[in-house]
Amino acid sequence: DGGITQSPKYLFRKEGQNVTLSCEQNLNHDAMYWYRQDPGQGLRLIYYSQIVNDFQKGDIAEGYSVSREKKESFPLTVTSAQKNPTAFYLCASTGVYTVNTEAFFGQGTRLTVV
Amino acid sequence: GIQVEQSPPDLILQEGANSTLRCNFSDSVNNLQWFHQNPWGQLINLFYIPSGTKQNGRLSATTVATERYSLLYISSSQTTDSGVYFCAAGNKLVFGAGTILRVKS
Numbered sequence: 001d002g003g004i005t006q007s008p009k010y011l012f013r014k015e016g017q018n019v020t021l022s023c024e025q026n027l028n029h030d031a032m033y034w035y036r037q038d039p040g041q042g043l044r045l046i047y048y049s050q051i052v053n054d055f056q057k058g059d060i061a062e063g064y065s066v067s068r069e070k071k072e073s074f075p076l077t078v079t080s081a082q083k084n085p086t087a088f089y090l091c092a093s094t095g096v097y098t099v100n101t102e103a104f105f106g107q108g109t110r111l112t113v114v
Numbered sequence: 115g116i117q118v119e120q121s122p123p124d125l126i127l128q129e130g131a132n133s134t135l136r137c138n139f140s141d142s143v144n145n146l147q148w149f150h151q152n153p154w155g156q157l158i159n160l161f162y163i164p165s166g167t168k169q170n171g172r173l174s175a176t177t178v179a180t181e182r183y184s185l186l187y188i189s190s191s192q193t194t195d196s197g198v199y200f201c202a203a204g205n206k207l208v209f210g211a212g213t214i215l216r217v218k219s
Contacts, residue, residue, distance in 0.1 A: 033207055037155070042200065043209040050205075058206070088155055092207065094145075101145045102162035103207055108155050 003027065006091050006106035013085075013113050021076045021109045023091035030096040032074035033103075036060060037088040046089075049074055050096050078111065085113045116141045118203050120210035127191050127217050135186040135213045137201035145205075146177050148186050151198040151212075160186070160199075191217045 004025040013019045023032065031050045035043040045058030049068040063082025068074055074093075078085045088110050094103040117140040127133055139146070148160040161168050161175040163184065168175055172191075177184040188195055198212045 035209075042211045043202075045206060045208070048206060090155075090157065094207065100162065102159065103145075103147060103202070104159065105149075105157040110155075 004091060004093050004104050004106040006089075006109050008109060009107065011109055011111045013111070015113055016080045017113075018080060019078050019085075019111065019113075021078070021089055021091075021111070023074045023076065023106060024072055025074075025093040025104075026072060027093055027104065028071070028095075029093035029104075030071070031094045032068070033092040033094075034058075034064075034066065034074070034076045035090045035092065037090060037108075043090060046076065085111060087111060115206065116143065116204040116208050118201060118208050118210040120199075120201055120213050122213060123211065124214045125216070127215070129191060129193060129217055129219050131191050131217075132187070132189045133191060133215070135188070135199055135215075137184040137186070137203075137210055139182050139184075139201075139203045141182070141204070142179065143203040145207075146179075146184050146201065146203045148175055148184070149200045149202065150195075151200060153197065157200070188215075191215075193217045193219050 007022045033048040034046040047066045049055035065077045090108045091106045092103045119138045149157045163177045165179040172189045174187045200212045202209045
């Protein structure tokens with residue numbers, strides 16, 4: 001099946017620990033995105049990448065880091081510098097050099113930091 | 115960067131009623147999408163509609179790119195239509211704040 005997979009679905013961490021969220025796609029999409037959603041709120045862009053080995057900060061990049069070593073993978077690390085890391089994290093991918101740039105999302109990771 | 119605004123923020127309907135959700139965007143875009151977020155948080159693709167009109171069952175959407183807005187029509191609403199509707203646009207896939215729809219039986 002073609003799609004975008006996020007893992008794990010639920011994640012619990014102690015305050016002060018770094019944690020890495022996985023996002024993998026087999027849609028052959030060039031661009032990948034990470035969003036954060038707080039309860040009752042919209043989606044805010046953390047980082048995005050339009051090509052391997054390159055990525056750009058979104059609106060709320062502080063306290064987060066990413067890498068894009070492979071086209072299929074765009075992991076997000078939530079560092080201890082992120083003041084309020086508990087949230088719902090969503091990953092998306094789209095084509096870039098294609099006529100159709102429809103975005104598809106993974107099922108999300110709910111991170112709880114205690 | 116591009117700004118995306120959605121209206122209304124909240125909408126309560128009686129089952130069977132029709133509704134129109136609006137999405138305004140501040141700059142020309144080559145992509146515009148509508149999503150429905152289900153109670154588990156998953157974003158369901160409704161329409162990819164940079165311009166023109168599309169229909170899928172009881173739902174349809176129209177984007178007037180020259181006037182920088184898009185409309186999502188829901189006809190004969192059902193309780194299962196409840197949830198949050200988002201539009202997103204632009205190369206950075208900027209999201210609006212969403213419309214919370216509640217359909218009462």
